[in-house]
Amino acid sequence: MNVLIDKFDVFAGGFWLTLQICILAAIGALVLGAIVAVLRISPVPPLRALGTSYVNVFRNMPLTVVMFFAAFGLPALGSNADFLRIPVIDSLFTRLGTDLPYFRFALIALVLYTAAFVCEALRSGVNAVPAGQAEAARSLGLTFGQNLRHVVLPQSWQASVVPLGSVIIAMIKNSALAGFFGVVGDLSATADQLTGAEGYAFVPVAIGISLGYLIMTVPLGALLDRIEKRQAVAR
Amino acid sequence: MDDVTTGEPLIVLDAVNKWFGPLHVLDDVSLSVGRGEVVVVIGPSGSGKSTLCRTINRLEPINSGTITFDGQPLPAEGKPLAKLRSEVGMVFQSFNLFAHKTILENVTLGPIKVRKEKPTAARERGLALLDRVGIANQADKFPAQLSGGQQQRAAIARALAMQPKAMLFDEPTSALDPEMVGEVLDVMTSLASDGMTMVVVTHEMGFARHAANRVIFMADGQLVEDAPPAEFFANPRSERARDFLSKILTH
Numbered sequence: 001m002n003v004l005i006d007k008f009d010v011f012a013g014g015f016w017l018t019l020q021i022c023i024l025a026a027i028g029a030l031v032l033g034a035i036v037a038v039l040r041i042s043p044v045p046p047l048r049a050l051g052t053s054y055v056n057v058f059r060n061m062p063l064t065v066v067m068f069f070a071a072f073g074l075p076a077l078g079s080n081a082d083f084l085r086i087p088v089i090d091s092l093f094t095r096l097g098t099d100l101p102y103f104r105f106a107l108i109a110l111v112l113y114t115a116a117f118v119c120e121a122l123r124s125g126v127n128a129v130p131a132g133q134a135e136a137a138r139s140l141g142l143t144f145g146q147n148l149r150h151v152v153l154p155q156s157w158q159a160s161v162v163p164l165g166s167v168i169i170a171m172i173k174n175s176a177l178a179g180f181f182g183v184v185g186d187l188s189a190t191a192d193q194l195t196g197a198e199g200y201a202f203v204p205v206a207i208g209i210s211l212g213y214l215i216m217t218v219p220l221g222a223l224l225d226r227i228e229k230r231q232a233v234a235r
Numbered sequence: 236m237d238d239v240t241t242g243e244p245l246i247v248l249d250a251v252n253k254w255f256g257p258l259h260v261l262d263d264v265s266l267s268v269g270r271g272e273v274v275v276v277i278g279p280s281g282s283g284k285s286t287l288c289r290t291i292n293r294l295e296p297i298n299s300g301t302i303t304f305d306g307q308p309l310p311a312e313g314k315p316l317a318k319l320r321s322e323v324g325m326v327f328q329s330f331n332l333f334a335h336k337t338i339l340e341n342v343t344l345g346p347i348k349v350r351k352e353k354p355t356a357a358r359e360r361g362l363a364l365l366d367r368v369g370i371a372n373q374a375d376k377f378p379a380q381l382s383g384g385q386q387q388r389a390a391i392a393r394a395l396a397m398q399p400k401a402m403l404f405d406e407p408t409s410a411l412d413p414e415m416v417g418e419v420l421d422v423m424t425s426l427a428s429d430g431m432t433m434v435v436v437t438h439e440m441g442f443a444r445h446a447a448n449r450v451i452f453m454a455d456g457q458l459v460e461d462a463p464p465a466e467f468f469a470n471p472r473s474e475r476a477r478d479f480l481s482k483i484l485t486h
Binding site: 132135136140141142151154 | 292294312314317318319320321322323324325327329331332333334335344345348349390393394397
C-alpha cells in the first residue's frame, strides 16, 4: 500500500486533472442540455425534431464510440478543437490551451454525450409541472419564452435537480474513459502509468484511484439526498 | 336580463369541426356571441362543450371551419395568437393558479409581462380587483393556502387584470365544494350585469336561468338548441334536451 503514500503527488495530480475535466464538462453539458431541452419542448415542429434526434443519437450511442469520433473524427476533419481555447478560461484550465488536443477532444465527447441525459432530466422536470399551469400562462397571452421563464421552469427545477445530480455523477465516472483517449495524467491514466510503466501492484493503485473518484461523487450524492429531504419537508 | 346585443358579434364560430382521433368532438358548430352577451353552454359530459369553449382562444386548434374574434380570424400561432389570448380571459375548472407565486403576483404577472404595465400600477389595480372578488386580504398568500372558492375568485381576478374583451369559463364551479359554489357564481353574476361578454360552460342551472341571455345545449358534438333561458327550461324543443333536463332537474 506504500504506493498511496509514495506516489501521492501522482494521485493528487490525476485527481486535479479529472476534476477539471468534470467541472468543464458539467458546465458544457448543462448549457447544451438546456438548449436541447428547449428545442424538444418548443412549439415549432422542426426544432422539436432536431432536439429529439440529438437525444436519440447521443443517448443511444456508447460513450466510447463518441470518444472515438471526437479523438479521430475531428482530426480527420482537420480540426484540433481550437475553438475551445477560450481566453481567460484556458489560463485557468491550462490543458484547454495546450497544443495537444486530447483534453479538448475528451471534453467535447463528454459534453455531447452527457447533454442528452441533461436534456431528459430537465424535460422530466418540465413534464412534472401540471399542464394547466402552462395553459393558464398561454391564455394570459404569455409567449413561449415568457411561459418557460416565469411559470414552467421555476416549478420544474425542483423536480429536475435530483435526476440532474445523478446525470452529473454518472458523467464523473464516465470521465474515466478520457485516459484511454490520449489524455495524459487524469485519474484513470494514472492507474495505467503506475501499474504498467512503474510496476506497482494493481490492487493498491486501483484503491487509490477509486478513492479519487469517490471523493468527487460521494459528497455530490449526499448533497442530493439533502435537497430531496428538504423538498419532502416543504411539500 | 334584456337583450343587450348591438352591432357586429364579438365571437363568431362558423362550421367548426374538430376530431380527437376518430372522435368527432365538434360537429359543424356555428355560433355567434354578441358584445355584452352571456351565453351559457350546457350538455351531458362528453358533448364537446368544454372543447367548444377552449377553441375560442385556440387552446384547442380546430380541423375545419373558422372562428373570428372581434372581426379578426384567430391567428394560428406566435405573437399574434398571444395577443389575441391576452384579450380573452379564461377561467379553468381546476383554477390553474401559478403555484409558485402569491395571489397578487398571479394577478399582476400578465399585466406586467404581456401588457408591460409598471409594477406599481399593476399591483394597485390587482389589489382593487382582488378587493372586487372579495379576497384582498389573501393577496400575499400562495394558492395552496386558499380554499377552492377563494382560488377560483383569484383566477377570475387574474383573467380580469388583462382587461379582456370577453371571458371564457370552463366549468368554473365543478371542482368546488358545494358551499363555495355560491361565492364564485356571485362574482360571475356581477360581471355579467356589468356587461362583460361571457361564454360559460357549467352545470349550474340556476346561474343559466338568472344570468344568461342565451342557453346553448350541446350533445354529441352538435349544437342542438340555442334559446333564451326561460324558453329553454320551460319548453325544450329537442328530445335530447328534454331527456337531459329531466335527469338533472329531478333531484
